[in-house]
Amino acid sequence: MPLPARTRTAVHAARLARPAVRRKRPTVLTWGLGADSTAEILMFLNDPVAHGLEPDMSDLVIVHAVTGDEFSDSLSFADRLVLPLLRAWRVRLVQVCRGGPRDADGVLVLDDSRAPRRIHAAGPWRLSDELRTAGTVPMLASGQRRCSIRFKGWVLDTWAAHEFGTETFRRVIGYHADETGRALKDSAIQDELNTAAGRIICEPDYPLIRAGMARAAVERYVLDNLGEMILKSHCTMCPFTGVCSSRDLYEERLRAHPAEAARVLRMEYISLALNERMSLYGPSGSLHQRLAEDGRNRPVLDAFQADLEQTPYAVYEVRRITGLGRTKDCRRWHGKDCTEPKWWCTQQRKPRCRRVHVIVDQDGAPVDAEPHCLGDDKRCRGAQQKGPTWRSVRTVYEAPRERAEGFVTRFAERYPERARLVAGETSGIRRAHYLPESEGLPHAEAFIVAAPAGVADKQRPGFEERWTEHTGARPVFRPLRDLPKPAPRRRSAGGPAPLHRAKAAGNVALTA
Numbered sequence: 001m002p003l004p005a006r007t008r009t010a011v012h013a014a015r016l017a018r019p020a021v022r023r024k025r026p027t028v029l030t031w032g033l034g035a036d037s038t039a040e041i042l043m044f045l046n047d048p049v050a051h052g053l054e055p056d057m058s059d060l061v062i063v064h065a066v067t068g069d070e071f072s073d074s075l076s077f078a079d080r081l082v083l084p085l086l087r088a089w090r091v092r093l094v095q096v097c098r099g100g101p102r103d104a105d106g107v108l109v110l111d112d113s114r115a116p117r118r119i120h121a122a123g124p125w126r127l128s129d130e131l132r133t134a135g136t137v138p139m140l141a142s143g144q145r146r147c148s149i150r151f152k153g154w155v156l157d158t159w160a161a162h163e164f165g166t167e168t169f170r171r172v173i174g175y176h177a178d179e180t181g182r183a184l185k186d187s188a189i190q191d192e193l194n195t196a197a198g199r200i201i202c203e204p205d206y207p208l209i210r211a212g213m214a215r216a217a218v219e220r221y222v223l224d225n226l227g228e229m230i231l232k233s234h235c236t237m238c239p240f241t242g243v244c245s246s247r248d249l250y251e252e253r254l255r256a257h258p259a260e261a262a263r264v265l266r267m268e269y270i271s272l273a274l275n276e277r278m279s280l281y282g283p284s285g286s287l288h289q290r291l292a293e294d295g296r297n298r299p300v301l302d303a304f305q306a307d308l309e310q311t312p313y314a315v316y317e318v319r320r321i322t323g324l325g326r327t328k329d330c331r332r333w334h335g336k337d338c339t340e341p342k343w344w345c346t347q348q349r350k351p352r353c354r355r356v357h358v359i360v361d362q363d364g365a366p367v368d369a370e371p372h373c374l375g376d377d378k379r380c381r382g383a384q385q386k387g388p389t390w391r392s393v394r395t396v397y398e399a400p401r402e403r404a405e406g407f408v409t410r411f412a413e414r415y416p417e418r419a420r421l422v423a424g425e426t427s428g429i430r431r432a433h434y435l436p437e438s439e440g441l442p443h444a445e446a447f448i449v450a451a452p453a454g455v456a457d458k459q460r461p462g463f464e465e466r467w468t469e470h471t472g473a474r475p476v477f478r479p480l481r482d483l484p485k486p487a488p489r490r491r492s493a494g495g496p497a498p499l500h501r502a503k504a505a506g507n508v509a510l511t512a
């Protein structure tokens, strides 16, 4: 039965008539617009008291982190079917987003209302802005989704720190009954955070797990209550759709939104141009390849090609240098600073070395001690340990596509003994490499490549010195612009990043 949208019903009146209970800790429900958190909203609306809320839900705050890249139909679903309920029950909805690329830009409250009219599509700094200017795609860092941490987790935590200060709140999360592993992990992380803070910041709560509702039951519940099947909620360029949505559903959605699909493909194209390994799915292949396997995706690929023809292009000079890193053994036995490196500080010990060259006590039992192997035997020495890669990207030419690509080809043709034109294995994008190929570490590569404009010039301080030290070479091309000056460090007054509120003119939030 769909919930009544516009009027307070007798049921609601009865709830309000129940005796007031002592003020409980506030409840924060993080709404990602997907089935799980939407089902939780509906469960709360259907029976707030059973879920530990005040009958009028005055102690409930629904918070939505705006990444700026949701599919438009997810926004429309929420606008049409959920917001009328929130308005009818006067539930507070807060919409927050990043204020800019730096944490110092703070968090922007786009809307904070008990009568929300729409879900904001974007704030002043979208995830896609960040990825486009960095010339990359969403990726994992130390096993975590960096994009989600920056555009959702950090935004929500910062808002909560301002909203609640030291007051404890209940944090409701939409893990369903098949996600108990994720919930346990989340709980453990929160315990650690609470311990580190010396107080209970918040207590996580998982109503769907408590109700024993798995994904199918959740979707059915939303359908029963809202009368429409809910769509998966994730950014248009999310490569983790294996979790959020199946490949078939994702491709079907891209077909329904060819313009959005073309933007995702363009983002992947730029990322691949700068690094052949950086497709949307990394080693599992590119989105473009996947779409090309199904003839039904032809219009999407055509829209993408048309987009490439029209978009302004740039020629980027990309230089990358990867040095030697420290092995786990080195970190373990030589601590933070390795002052007297052994061969195994930068090179892996092979399993044979660990087996044969082991220190034992008088009873022959292995002793946990610093490796003593001198590495004279080649069978002991494994692969070199890769260190971090430093990348410099500089724009050296800007023109329409044909001229920009011609620039790259002409360079390779004019200096055949120095440059070689190589087409990427995954992307087919042609790059003119101008450093001799080398093996082992440190490893340096340099090329120019044509791709849609928009990537910001970027390299870390000290890059030129390191580059010259390793290659003896200078950049071949003159960059069009100086590197942007690093923004002055704002002195932190301690505490969370600032919270700003968007000014509104009528129904429009002014975000910049």
Ligand code: SF4
Residues within 6 Å of the ligand: 067, 127, 138, 145, 147, 148, 151, 152, 233, 234, 235, 237, 238, 239, 240
């Ligand atoms: S939906 Fe995907 S791309 Fe968007 S923030 Fe989450 S993990 Fe990143």
Ligand SMILES: [Zn+2]
Residues within 6 Å of the ligand: 330, 331, 334, 338, 339, 340, 341, 342, 345
């Ligand atoms: Zn060492």
Ligand SMILES: [Zn+2]
Residues within 6 Å of the ligand: 352, 353, 354, 357, 373, 374, 375, 377, 380
């Ligand atoms: Zn050895």
